[in-house]
Amino acid sequence: xxxxxxxxxxxxxxxxxxxxxxxxxxxxxxxxxxxxxxxxxxxxxxxxxxxxxxxxxxxxxxxxxxxxxxxxxxxxxxxxxxxxxxxxxxxxxxxxxxxxxxxxxxxxxxxxxxxxxxxxxxxxxxxxxxxxxxxxxxxxxxxxxxxxxxxxxxxxxxxxxxxxxxxxxxxxxxxxxxxxxxxxxxxxxxxxxxxxxxxxxxxxxxxxxxxxxxxxxxxxxxxxxxxxxxxxxxxxxxxxxxxxxxxxxxxxxxxxxxxxxxxxxxxxxxxxxxxxxxxxxxxxxxxxxxxxxxxxxxxxxxxxxxxxxxxxxxxxxxxxxxxxxxxxxxxxxxxxxxxxxxxxxxxxxxxxxxxxxxxxxxxxxxxxxxxxxxxxxxxxxxxxxxxxxxxxxxxxxxxxxxxxxxxxxxxxxxxxxxxxxxxxxxxxxxxxxxxxxxxxxxxxxxxxxxxxxxxxxxxxxxxxxxxxxxxxxxxxxxxxxxxxxxxxxxxxxxxxxxxxxxxxxxxxxxxxxxxxxxxxxxxxxxxxxxxxxxxxxxxxxxxxxxxxxxxxxxxxxxxxxxxxxxxxxxxxxxxxxxxxxxxxxxxxxxxxxxxxxxxxxxxxxxxxxxxxxxxxxxxxxxxxxxxxxxxxxxxxxxxxxxxxxxxxxxxxxxxxxxxxxxxxxxxxxxxxxxxxxxxxxxxxxxxxxxxxxxxxxxxxxxxxxxxxxxxxxxxxxxxxxxxxxxxxxxxxxxxxxxxxxxxxxxxxxxxxxxxxxxxxxxxxxxxxxxxxxxxxxxxxxxxxxxxxxxxxxxxxxxxxxxxxxxxxxxxxxxxxxxxxxxxxxxxxxxxxxxxxxxxxxxxxxxxxxxxxxxxxxxxxxxxxxxxxxxxxxxxxxxxxxxxxx
Ligand SMILES: [Zn+2]
Numbered sequence: 011x012x013x014x015x016x017x018x019x020x021x022x023x024x025x026x027x028x029x030x031x032x033x034x035x036x037x038x039x040x041x042x043x044x045x046x047x048x049x050x051x052x053x054x055x056x057x058x059x060x061x062x063x064x065x066x067x068x069x070x071x072x073x074x075x076x077x078x079x080x081x082x083x084x085x086x087x088x089x090x091x092x093x094x095x096x097x098x099x100x101x102x103x104x105x106x107x108x109x110x111x112x113x114x115x116x117x118x119x120x121x122x123x124x125x126x127x128x129x130x131x132x133x134x135x136x137x138x139x140x141x142x143x144x145x146x147x148x149x150x151x152x153x154x155x156x157x158x159x160x161x162x163x164x165x166x167x168x169x170x171x172x173x174x175x176x177x178x179x180x181x182x183x184x185x186x187x188x189x190x191x192x193x194x195x196x197x198x199x200x201x202x203x204x205x206x207x208x209x210x211x212x213x214x215x216x217x218x219x220x221x222x223x224x225x226x227x228x229x230x231x232x233x234x235x236x237x238x239x240x241x242x243x244x245x246x247x248x249x250x251x252x253x254x255x256x257x258x259x260x261x262x263x264x265x266x267x268x269x270x271x272x273x274x275x276x277x278x279x280x281x282x283x284x285x286x287x288x289x290x291x292x293x294x295x296x297x298x299x300x301x302x303x304x305x306x307x308x309x310x311x312x313x314x315x316x317x318x319x320x321x322x323x324x325x326x327x328x329x330x331x332x333x334x335x336x337x338x339x340x341x342x343x344x345x346x347x348x349x350x351x352x353x354x355x356x357x358x359x360x361x362x363x364x365x366x367x368x369x370x371x372x373x374x375x376x377x378x379x380x381x382x383x384x385x386x387x388x389x390x391x392x393x394x395x396x397x398x399x400x401x402x403x404x405x406x407x408x409x410x411x412x413x414x415x416x417x418x419x420x421x422x423x424x425x426x427x428x429x430x431x432x433x434x435x436x437x438x439x440x441x442x443x444x445x446x447x448x449x450x451x452x453x454x455x456x457x458x459x460x461x462x463x464x465x466x467x468x469x470x471x472x473x474x475x476x477x478x479x480x481x482x483x484x485x486x487x488x489x490x491x492x493x494x495x496x497x498x499x500x501x502x503x504x505x506x507x508x509x510x511x512x513x514x515x516x517x518x519x520x521x522x523x524x525x526x527x528x529x530x531x532x533x534x535x536x537x538x539x540x541x542x543x544x545x546x547x548x549x550x551x552x553x554x555x556x557x558x559x560x561x562x563x564x565x566x567x568x569x570x571x572x573x574x575x576x577x578x579x580x581x582x583x584x585x586x587x588x589x590x591x592x593x594x595x596x597x598x599x600x601x602x603x604x605x606x607x608x609x610x611x612x613x614x615x616x617x618x619x620x621x622x623x624x625x626x627x628x629x630x631x632x633x634x635x636x637x638x639x640x641x642x643x644x645x646x647x648x649x650x651x652x653x654x655x656x657x658x659x660x661x662x663x664x665x666x667x668x669x670x671x672x673x674x675x676x677x678x679x680x681x682x683x684x685x686x687x688x689x690x691x692x693x694x695x696x697x698x699x700x701x702x703x704x705x706x707x708x709x710x711x712x713x714x715x716x717x718x719x720x721x722x723x724x725x726x727x728x729x730x731x732x733x734x735x736x737x738x739x740x741x742x743x744x745x746x747x748x749x750x751x752x753x754x755x756x757x758x759x760x761x762x763x764x765x766x767x768x769x770x771x772x773x774x775x776x777x778x779x780x781x782x783x784x785x786x787x788x789x790x791x792x793x794x795x796x797x798x799x800x801x802x803x804x805x806x807x808x809x810x811x812x813x814x815x816x817x818x819x820x821x822x823x824x825x826x827x828x829x830x831x832x833x834x835x836x837x838x839x840x841x842x843x844x845x846x847x848x849x850x851x852x853x854x855x856x857x858x859x860x861x862x863x864x865x866x867x868x869x870x871x872x873x874x875x876x877x878x879x880x881x882x883x884x885x886x887x888x889x890x891x892x893x894x895x
Contacts, residue, residue, distance in 0.1 A: 011160055011353070011410060012294035012308075012327050031111050031401055032173065037072050037127070039063040039171050039178040046144065046167070047185035047209075048155035048229050053137045053146055055155065059168050061129040062089075063178075070121045072129065075165035075172035076114040078143075080134040081105040088122035098122055103129075112165055112403065131169055140815060141292040141779065143167045144227060149289030150249040154230035156288050158296060158303065161346060161406045164222035174342050175449045177219040185211050186229050193228040193247065195220070195299045197282050215281065217299060219447045221342050226298035228286055239264040240271055242278050247286040248310055255310035255744060259285060262325045262367070266332045269363035275439040276446070279340050285309065285328070290779055292814065295327050297334035297356070305779060312744040317713035318671035320746055322364070322371055329360035337438075341445040346406045348452050350396045350475070353410065354418020358426075370670055375621035377423060378558040378584045382591035382625070384416035385480045385563065389505045389595060390862070392854035395478040396421070397452065404818060404848025420561050421474045427559040428470075428521035428533055429463045437462035466519065469537070473518040474561065479503065481518045481562040482510075483536065487570050489548040496552075497542045498522060498534075503563050505862045507600045507869070520562050526550040531557070551577045558588025563595055575613060583619035590614075590625045597870065598862065604633065604870045605877030608649075615653055618660070620676040627679055630687040635792045636829045637867055637874055645878040650688035652882070654680050663696070665712055678714040685722040697722045705734045716750050724757035725791070732763050756787040764794050768801040772808055781812050786824040795828050803840055810844070819852020826856050829863035 043060040057079075065072070072086070084105060088098030101118040108115070116129070137146040137155050143166025147154045157167060165172040184192040188208050196214030203210050234247035235256050244263050246256040263285060271277050280300035291305035308327050311320060333356040343352055357380075361373045387393060396418055400406045426434040437459035445454060452475060459467040482503035488495045502514040523533040526547055534543060545552060551573030554564045566574060578586065593610050596602040611626050630650055638646055661677040669677075684690040685697060701723040703709035711719055724735065732755065739751035755767050770776070771784045789798035802809060802824060813821050825837045834857060841853050 011296050012330050012356075031113075033075065033113070033171060034073050035066060036069055037063050037065045037171075039176055041178055041181070042168070042170070043181045044168055045183040045185065045211075046227060048137060048144070050137070050146075050153040050155060050187070050229075053153075055135050055137055055144060057131070057133045057135060057168055059129075059131045059133070061131075061170075062126065063129065063171075064126055065122060065124050067124050068121045070118055072116045072127075074114050074116065074169045075112055075162075076107065076169040077109065077112045077163075077165045078136050078138070079107075079114070079166070079169055081107075081114065081131065081169075082134060083130075083132040084116060085130050086116070086118050086122065087128050089126040089128055091125040112162070114169055133169065135167060138166070139778070141290055142815070145290075147288050147290035150231075150251045152230070154228070154249070154288055156229070156291075156303070157225065157227045157298075158292055159225050159298075160223040160293075160296060161349075161410070162223070162403050164225055167225070167227070170222045172222045174221040174223060174346070175344050177221050177342065177447070177449065179219050180217045180225060181214070182217075182225070182227065183211055183213040184227060184229055185209050190229060190231055193226070193232060193284050193286055193301055195224070195226050195280075195301050218279070220299050220339060224297070224299045224339055226296075226301035226303060228288070228301070228303070230288075232286065232288075234284070235260055237264060239267045240277070242267060242280075243282045245282075245284045246309070247284060248306070249288060252287070252306065252310050252745075255312055258311055258313045258316070258321070259309050259324055259328060262328050263332070265367040266325075266329050266363040269366055270332060270336065273362065273435065274336050274442060276336065276340070276442055278335065279446070280335065283332075283335075285331075290777060292779055292817075295331050297331040297338055299335070299339045302328075302331040307745045307749055310745055312746065315710070315713055315744065316746060317716060318371070318675055319714070321671075322368075322373070322376075325364045325368070326360050326373075329363050330356045332363075333359040336442055340447065341442055342449050344449045344451045346400050346409060347397055349406075349409050350414040350418045351452050351455055353414045354396070354422060357415045357419035358422040370672065372583075372620065372672055375583055375587065375619070377420075378587045379621060379625065380416050381420040381423070381558065381561060382587065384412060384420045385561065385591065385595070387412045387855075388417055388478070388480045389503055389598075390855060390858045391504060391506055391509055392851065392858045393478050394851065396475045402848075407817060408819070408848055408851060410817075417561070418475075421471070424521060424559055424561045425459070425467060425470060427523065427557065429459070429465055429467070433463035433465075434459065437467070466535070466537075470519040470521065470535075473520075477516045477518065479514070479516060481516070481520055482565055483520065483522060483554065483562050484565045484567075485554050485570055486567050487545075487552065492546070492548055494545045494548050494552065495542065496545055497540065498536050498554075499540045500536055500562075503595065503599070505595070505598045506858075507865065510599050510601075518562075521560070522554060522562070523556040523560060524552055524554045525556045526552050549573075551575075553581070553585060553589075555588055555592070556585070557582065558584040563592050565596060565601065575610060578610075578613050579616075583617070583622050586614060586617060586619070586622045587625050590622070590629065594629055598866055600866075600869045603873045603877070604637065605873050608633075608877060612653065615656075618657060618676060620672045620679065623657070623676050623679045623683070627683040627687065630683060633874070634687040636863055637870060639871065639875065642875050642878050645881060647687070647689045649878065649881050651684060651690050654684050654688060655690075658684065658693075665714075671714075674712065674714040678712070678718055681715060682718040682722070685718065686725075694722060694726060698726070705738055713746075717753075720750055720754040721757040724754050725759055727758055727763075728760065729763060732758055732766070753784070753787055756784060757791065759791055759793040761797055764788065764797045765801070768798060768805075772805070772812075778812060778814075782814060782820040782824070785809075785821070786826075789824045790827050792827075792829075795830065795833065798824065799828070799833060799836070806844060813846070818846050819849035822846070822849055822852045822856050826859050828860045829867060830860075831864045834860040834864065 039061050041062040045058040048055040084103035085100050087100045103116045103118050106115045142163040144157050147156045164170050182194045186192050192212045194214045195217045199215045200213045232247045233250045233253040234245040236245040246260045284301045287304040287306045287309040295304045337355045338352040365373045441458035456468045456471040479502045481500050484499045486497045502516045504510040520536040521533050522536050523531050525531045593607050597604050597607045657680045665674050684693040697719045701719050704711045735751050735754045742748035767788050776784050
């Protein structure tokens, strides 16, 4: 799946979240034959299923996963093990259901021997509104039947051995209404009229051996555009009203397929590739074998009016899902505790084809930002180890988080950088070849990597996968004649000052790569608590995280840090982003002061790289929103204006023809920083002017600036403007435009408008998949914290039935931006009284975030005020609106 944790999804609550266990080892499947007939009117479906399998011992029962399945009729027959043998009797089955364990026990009178059997089941299921299993989606004025099986919902569509290790081929047929079509994992092999006058039956080719969570079934009036690449037919499909937005994805899919065919050394392993978006979808996207499914916003874009951020996301998400076709679909993890390998690998892999097709996007900068984001989550006490055990449905669902995706990707990137691209790739190729159409564990993966590279990848990976947290590498260096004596020391890093001071027993195997300014990269494996060595040369600053590729933070001794920051101009943008993250983390743990951090930013004031500006703006908005007193605010805002106005003058307000995407995005970020962290009156006024012109149909907003202008204007907007946003969202055509205006509503800060937005979140206009995201976006501005929180408490009985059952902690994250100690106490007591099963970690993480923010404010507010008082008081320094337009 793609980053489901990053996208907010919602589904109707089922009573009492059920707990699943592993199936008993009685039988294994070796072939499924499925015929499903959805009835869109009654929102149900009927199923006719045949499972061929083997019993492992003589038995008179078989246990399958099944949930919300109404068994109508079931029989079993032992089949002869040899060619001329005699089959056993057909026996009627009695079914007992256990919704708690999500299993069905199929009991029959006479024991059958160990060996082959045929199981036949007729049943009825529900096209549910929970976005799980075979479910109902509504859009374009009609109903669709669509599927999402991962992680544990195939059991809602067909009784099955619904665990990843039980791989089998599937023969799927779908009975659909006249005029509708169907899409599944296989290609269409026949399409015949009936049964009945209003139906036709579409039969798909048999799939290769695959896990149940990868089954896909979509029924409705989908339209597709198609092409082919290296002999593989590719289609991109949508509901008919959005077919004009499929073009970009089709081009991307071709580029990506070509790249992967070459990289993996195994050609795309399936007969075709379909990519389908539909209106209700819980995750971002899903890698079903040869039938990737999507929420519309991440696939369907207006190619003439798309922001480059979204343009990049479309390519990246597709590259992620296509990476899974090999890594996940062809070779699958043995059990969910290794889901990180699936998701982390696809997340690590996806930038590669995107970089190859679009070098101008500087995707390498996004990778460093991703590492920073992962280390941020991982600096909390409440983080988890990459590999975490899980058996129940809730525990499995909770594993799809930033640790599985972004931390794993960052660790893999570090290992690749340490081994070199080619040895890493050989290891990947060997691993895929050894386990194709089968399952594998993490040990198989790092064993293959160690073997291919001759380096201790197993030890490095194991230390990162089984231990939670981020290492902090302390550097002490001393100039001795023509060399520098270096001592490195490791410990676990925490934002929490007391935890950091108390120390923690973890020990990592850290590939520390370093270079003197502009010099060649060298690496040392820090495999013990402390290590000393010599570096040739003296006097130059040494960067102990070359290229920002390491998954660790660095605490430099003051002299080493001074030398390093003096040479900041020679650093790559990756290294600047990485240094900013590093120093900000040290300030958050009270190892350093926020004043020194702002001075570091000032030292980078001439940087114009998009990612550096983004990182600086992120941190300045955090300081602005959380750490300032009312007295300090004008001083801080004046400083931000002085910092960014020269950049805006240089970039110009509007894009010039021929401006590259990176420049357009950088410009938009400068406007955002000035507007939000700098409260720059000129920028705010100009934004309003542009937004009004757009609302009046007199101008269009530049795609890169659209969200910033819409949100900034909303922040200062009144109820008339609110109404205009409302109308504009309804009139929008492309998903991107629609969501920009819709989410614009969440940026208004006048209390009566915030209340209106919160009330609106409860309406059917807000799809279930968007509900929690919309709510938490409304709660995000500091001005809205209290109102949103009061609303949530007062309306809990209306809110709780709308929550996403397979991402149980999402609603708690509504409170993650809070910084007020009183709110923390309240959040804790509320969610203790109204506990959400499976959301325990989300609650701990959210409470710790609020705590950390409060502690930071207490530790740093005084020295921040002192630093600001030393700054000039005027905001002079470059005009905001350059004269030439
Ligand atoms: Zn994925």
